[in-house]
Amino acid sequence: MKDIIVVGGGGFAKEVIWLADDCNRKVRGVLDDNVATHGLELQGTKVLGKIDSWKKYASDCEFIIAIGNPRVRKLVTDKMKLLGKPKYTSLIHPSVHLSNTVKISEGAIICAGAILTTDIELGEHCILNLNVTVGHECDIKDFVTIAPMAAISGNVTLNTLVEVGTGAVIRQGLTLETGSMLGMGGVLTKNIPERFIFAGNPAKKLKEIVE
Ligand SMILES: CC(C)(COP(=O)(O)OP(=O)(O)OC[C@H]1O[C@@H](n2cnc3c(N)ncnc32)[C@H](O)[C@@H]1OP(=O)(O)O)[C@@H](O)C(=O)NCCC(=O)NCCS
Structure with a gap:
């Protein structure tokens, strides 16, 4: 197996x-x-340089964002x-429990304790943090982040760039549209439109994401 280059030097990178x-x-x-941060250590691993230096390592390393x-x-x-x-790898903790009908694309990070049941698709560069559970026939598109618990x-469909906060709960059959978010602890009973943040129990519109 090739060595890994971790891209990103924040707290989550230490966990990765x-x-x-x-x-x-x-x-x-x-x-x-x-x-x-260059030259310093992160979780015992050296910060080698800027992200655009990745090609230096491309011949014998794989990458994870x-x-x-x-x-x-x-x-x-x-x-x-x-x-x-770049050649991306995925990291799936050995404790993760999943069936043989779960399809996982490149760049996935699935942390300890996660459970994914049946007929689930995971797009590229998704993060499923500690103890997340995902039920049957969920469609999780590229760049989705699901926080712990x-x-x-x-x-459920989580469209591209969706973020689900820590401890949030989503009712069956719902869709979170592109770039939307459910805040931590939210209990979602309705679909979330594109680029809106919902929060609370039951989750209601909190704000629009404006960039
Ligand atoms: C929803 C969220 C994105 C809002 O963040 P924000 O835009 O910075 O909003 P603010 O903190 O300014 O809060 C605005 C209001 O919403 C409330 N609020 C914020 N988050 C909330 C939540 N998750 N549920 C209910 N109410 C919430 C605040 O109390 C505040 O209420 P007020 O106006 O009555 O004082 C954020 O609180 C959140 O839940 N982030 C996810 C955190 C997470 O899961 N991290 C994972 C790390 S691994």
């Missing part, structure tokens, strides 16, 4: 380095655009794509 260790994968180093924010994660992959085609019932 730990996850890689649990998956018996060697992390060669970290890439981050904050030059103040360890950035929780879906939009930033997508920006980073877009930026890396300008220089070539969230429970996604069956037949």
Whole structure:
């Protein structure tokens, strides 16, 4: 197995380095655009340089984007794509429980304790954090982030760039449209339109995401 380069130097990257260790994968180093961190260690792993230096490691390493924010994660992959085609790996903790009808695309990070049942599709660069559960026939598109302890019932669609907060709960059959978010602890009983944040129990519109 090739060594891994972790892209992103924040707190989640530390957890991903730990996850890689649990998956018996060697992390060669970290890439981050904050030059103040270059040469320092993150969870025992050296920060090697800026993200656009990734090509130096491309021949004998695979990459994982360890950035929780879906939009930033997508920006980073877009930026890396300008220089070539990095080979991404996925990291799935050995404790993750999933059936043989779960399809996982490249760049996935699935942390300890997650459970994915049957006929589930996971797009590219998705993050399923600690103890997340995902029910039957869920369709999870690219760049989705699901925070710890969230429970996604069956037949739910999480469109591209959706974020689900810690401990949130989603009723079966619902759709979270592109770029929308359910806040931590939210209990979702209705679909969320594109680029809106819902929160609360029952979850209601909190604000629109304006960029
Ligand atoms: C929903 C969320 C995005 C809103 O963040 P924000 O835009 O910075 O909003 P603010 O903190 O300014 O809060 C605005 C109001 O919404 C309330 N609010 C914020 N988050 C809420 C939530 N999850 N549920 C209910 N109410 C919430 C605040 O209390 C505040 O109420 P007020 O106006 O009566 O004082 C954020 O609180 C959240 O839930 N983030 C997810 C955190 C998470 O799961 N992280 C995972 C790390 S691994």
